Amino acid sequence: MKTDELRAILGQKFHTIRWDDDAVEMIDQRLLPERETYVRLTDPPAVAGAIREMVIRGAPAIGIAGAMGVALAAQLALRRNAPDAERLVKEAATMLAQVRPTAVNLAWGVARALEAWDQAAGMPPAERVEAVIARAEGLLLEDIEICRAIGRNGAALMPDPATILTHCNAGALATGGYGTALGVIRAAREAGKTVRVLADETRPFLQGARLTAWEMARDGFDVTVIPDSCAASFLRRGAVDAVVVGADRVARNGDAANKVGTYPLAVMAAEHSTPFFVAAPLSTVDLGTPTGDDIPIEDRPAREVTHVFSTRIVPEGVAVANVAFDVTPARLIRAIITEKGVFAPAELAGSLL
Numbered sequence: 001m002k003t004d005e006l007r008a009i010l011g012q013k014f015h016t017i018r019w020d021d022d023a024v025e026m027i028d029q030r031l032l033p034e035r036e037t038y039v040r041l042t043d044p045p046a047v048a049g050a051i052r053e054m055v056i057r058g059a060p061a062i063g064i065a066g067a068m069g070v071a072l073a074a075q076l077a078l079r080r081n082a083p084d085a086e087r088l089v090k091e092a093a094t095m096l097a098q099v100r101p102t103a104v105n106l107a108w109g110v111a112r113a114l115e116a117w118d119q120a121a122g123m124p125p126a127e128r129v130e131a132v133i134a135r136a137e138g139l140l141l142e143d144i145e146i147c148r149a150i151g152r153n154g155a156a157l158m159p160d161p162a163t164i165l166t167h168c169n170a171g172a173l174a175t176g177g178y179g180t181a182l183g184v185i186r187a188a189r190e191a192g193k194t195v196r197v198l199a200d201e202t203r204p205f206l207q208g209a210r211l212t213a214w215e216m217a218r219d220g221f222d223v224t225v226i227p228d229s230c231a232a233s234f235l236r237r238g239a240v241d242a243v244v245v246g247a248d249r250v251a252r253n254g255d256a257a258n259k260v261g262t263y264p265l266a267v268m269a270a271e272h273s274t275p276f277f278v279a280a281p282l283s284t285v286d287l288g289t290p291t292g293d294d295i296p297i298e299d300r301p302a303r304e305v306t307h308v309f310s311t312r313i314v315p316e317g318v319a320v321a322n323v324a325f326d327v328t329p330a331r332l333i334r335a336i337i338t339e340k341g342v343f344a345p346a347e348l349a350g351s352l353l
Contacts, residue, residue, distance in 0.1 A: 155184055
């Protein structure tokens, strides 16, 4: 899909990911907000590396990236006229699905692309590859519409005016476009509501300070970045009307895994009687995971804590624990906002059965 065509669909001046003829193009989120740079990746290991190194991040976005990585594997197998194309594509799919364990969308996106590969088994090779590419691009367009639906459903829950606190980045940069938690914020403004955004900085990778603030400011929102440690103070003085966050995996019982720091934010919101919402597509719900205790939690490299960009802030030799996600119990979540409606956490699994 051409850049101008995709941005017209998105209604944005930037895009997160797209298929570019024989490559996957994505914005390098490590360089934001200082530089808006796009990278082209031409093979599955490069896509896997981009997911691992946080060039692209956010559960829906890495699901799309995984699907496009499978499309690259199919394309390369065709070009090489590889007799073992089946093995090459499926090995690439297995590798991509395992890069980051917490977000269920990655394995989901890979599986959707692999399903297209299998379904097209009787087609001529070139048409079979096109079927996989079409599935991957379809997931991108589907995700944009899903985010818009999440936004509409969530906007109705927001007061007017509203000051909304969010954690990490669950916006256009974390999805195909528009966003989940930030989609709610965008849709609230589109509905004519006055919206102010408080963005937790989100240590240690600073997704709130770097990414949420960048895309909110770029889209003309009133956004203020606050240190993670200030959230309780804002909640205590009644300066927050709602907390809206995304999710990387929602367990069958409604427990939700999101960027580390979300759980204490939910505890603080409950203490101050502030509604806490999770905005996520139904693809994030994992019926095979009974509770949050069963969600695999990723450990990230120590350098993300020991350094801020190139500057070391932790003494040499000091141990570091860099847990990337935490789990918010369902009892602390007012509702889960999806593309199909708004559900109490305990009701969500039933909506999928």
